[in-house]
Amino acid sequence: MEQGKDVERGETSSNQEELEQPFIRRRKVVAHEDDGSGKELQNESIGMVLLSTGVAVCGSFQFGICVGYSAPTQSAIRKDLNLSLAEYSTFGSILSIGAVLGAITSGKIADFLGRKGAMRVSSVICIIAWLAIYFSQGALSLDTGRFLTGYGIAAFSYVVPVFIAEIAPKNLRGGLATLNQLFIVTGGSFAFIVGTIINWRALALIATVPCLILLLGVCLVPESPRWLAKVGRDKEFEVALQTLRGNNADISDEMTEIQEFIATVNSLPKASILDLFQSRNIRAVIIGVGLMVFQQFAGINGVQFYASETFKSAGVSSKIGTIAYACLQVPITLVGALLMDKTGRRVLVMVSAAGMFVGCMLAGTSFSLKGQGLLLDWVPIIAVSGVLIYVAFFSIGMGAGPWVIMSEIFPIDIKGVGGSLVVLVNWSGAWIVSYTYNFLMRWSSPGTYFLYSAVCLLTILFVAKVVPETKGKTLEEIQASLNPDRRQSI
Structure with a gap:
């Protein structure tokens, strides 16, 4: 699925911009003052946002690999495992069944465990899935792995754009959000090209790498400040926002905006x-x-x-x-x-x-x-x-x-x-x-x-x-x- 594709990105960014409008205030950010150090401080504040986005889009890259995996591997898998056309069609399409289940449950997981927690869960599920495919000796293990990758990427398709939208400054949100779709396409192209060079088991093993990078990367970046505010973890919310905006940035106005935004969302029926x-x-x-x-x-x-x-x-x-x-x-x-x-x-x-x-x-x-x-x-x-x-x-x-x-x-x-x-x-x-x-x-x-x-x-x-x-x-x-x-x- 080209997925190109994320509903929740649009929902999150649109909702935030609509609801924040009444609360927009002029932010006092030291990085923009004319003291000669503005550029350095601005780079400092953008750096953590870019790192966090880079970690998150490993999930988007994984999405692309999962979708693109079946195209270059069809002949080899059918030959090695002696699969009929119907059995391979089941393998190719069962990803979407797993994705339907993932789409239904991913929002609740991300709300309960946080954005980073949801990405961790998705990464672990995808790693287990690829190992099941790698060790497959028949249709059952193959289909189980493919089903689990579908579940994992559906969760990624929800949480990655939501995480990006929630950590990015408003002036960068649109540009950073496009990286989600770009990395999905890049992951699919990677699977297409590499799959024509190496065998399907090796490709399944390589496909675990983005998830391993993401698992390590989320230890280095802060949780979504908006989610922390939503669940009432106020101290961690302040620390996360300060980390994303830079140590020398005045975040008091943005903190107020986010808190008022959360209160407005909670007041909606x-x-x-x-x-x-x-x-x-x-x-x-x-x-x-x-x-x-x-x-x-x-x-x-x-x-x-x-x-x-x-x-x-x-x-x-x-x-x-x-x-x-x-x-x-x-x-x-x-x-x-x-x-x-x-x-x-x-x-x-x-x-x-x-x-x-x-x-x-x-x-x-x-x-x-x-x-x-x-x-x-x-x-x-x-x-x-x-x-x-x-x-x-x-x-x-x-x-x-x-x-x-x-x-x-x-x-x-x-x-x-x-x-x-x-x-x-x-x-x-x-x-x-x-x-x-x-x-x-x-x-x-x-x-x-x-x-x-x-x-x-x-x-x-x-x-x-x-x-x-x-x-x-x-x-x-x-x-x-x-x-x-x-x-x-x-």
């Missing part, structure tokens, strides 16, 4: 799942769920999980195709991040879906030509071009766009429950697509990609007719556009 279906919220639910359905059923997890076999079935070297796939993702994701605030979410998602449609049509056409014995010299080129165009355009908009829009359209009082719903829909769709992809390809390779291309067309229509542009609007203005007959207070 607790929303239930039924509140999502009230008339004032139903359009936001349709938009959020609809975008996740279209994101997944356009086929991304099937294409990504089994990319090497797709290239091979088209007559292309699986190593060359997989490496090209991996090298393309990172720079294109960076381009998409830059365009998100320039072109607008709605336009970028529609352009992305249009490009994915072209990619699917090319890939489907290549398989159709191969089946009819036509233009055989061109088939591999068309197939690789189609898949790479599809991946490039997904990375530029459909990967992150639905998550950004979702984080903006829900009113603050239902963002938590609304976010949980769309995460559940997303991971459920990921499981369905990743499990059925191999069977669809056996039924009809061109038909599979033509089916995905139809979903891409429906995505364009859905966004054009239903999804509003949220770029440059306050959350109040977004709610007014969703409910024109009644302004919604947030």
Whole structure:
């Protein structure tokens, strides 16, 4: 799952900015005084934030490795363990089942154990999972390990962006938050490339390294000050915030802001799942769920999980195709991040879906030509071009766009429950697509990609007719556009 993908990042940063607005005060930070030492003190305060972020995104890198692991290893695992297509499809897709469970429970774990505690738990689970895969002699151990990696990365997908959002200064929050998605893509590309060079057991062993680094790293960085304030550990809250902002920074104003923020959050009524279906919220639910359905059923997890076999079935070297796939993702994701605030979410998602449609049509056409014995010299080129165009355009908009829009359209009082719903829909769709992809390809390779291309067309229509542009609007203005007959207070 490209996951690109985090609900809670949007929820956390949006909630914080909305609720903090009434309490914003001018902060007295010595690092900004004109005493000649400002630059040094500013670097001091940023240093711990960057270190903490660097430790946290080891979890994002782990996420990417888990998602990318099955693509370059499919042939070798099936051969070594004598797995049928159905057994390997179970292995590839069971990650999403574990992720559904992780998505449901990760918030409670992070609230109970803290952000660092949740990252520790996820790291330990992932290490155990990779060892189970490494020592596998059959489908049971293999599937158990894959299920546990799914649980672990779902927890990472929640806690990493939340931790980053809670430790970062407001002026750095947006930039640091993009590192989560960047490291997910980088981890996936790493698995794709390294998996073509070493065997699947060695790759499983290497995959434990980011978790080991994270386990050591969390001992060196402070806990989230906001979580400490939330659970009433006031002394530790002050120490953690001082560590993050620098020893010479005056944190009194920010401490007050955070404490007032926590009090405001606690005063909000607790929303239930039924509140999502009230008339004032139903359009936001349709938009959020609809975008996740279209994101997944356009086929991304099937294409990504089994990319090497797709290239091979088209007559292309699986190593060359997989490496090209991996090298393309990172720079294109960076381009998409830059365009998100320039072109607008709605336009970028529609352009992305249009490009994915072209990619699917090319890939489907290549398989159709191969089946009819036509233009055989061109088939591999068309197939690789189609898949790479599809991946490039997904990375530029459909990967992150639905998550950004979702984080903006829900009113603050239902963002938590609304976010949980769309995460559940997303991971459920990921499981369905990743499990059925191999069977669809056996039924009809061109038909599979033509089916995905139809979903891409429906995505364009859905966004054009239903999804509003949220770029440059306050959350109040977004709610007014969703409910024109009644302004919604947030």
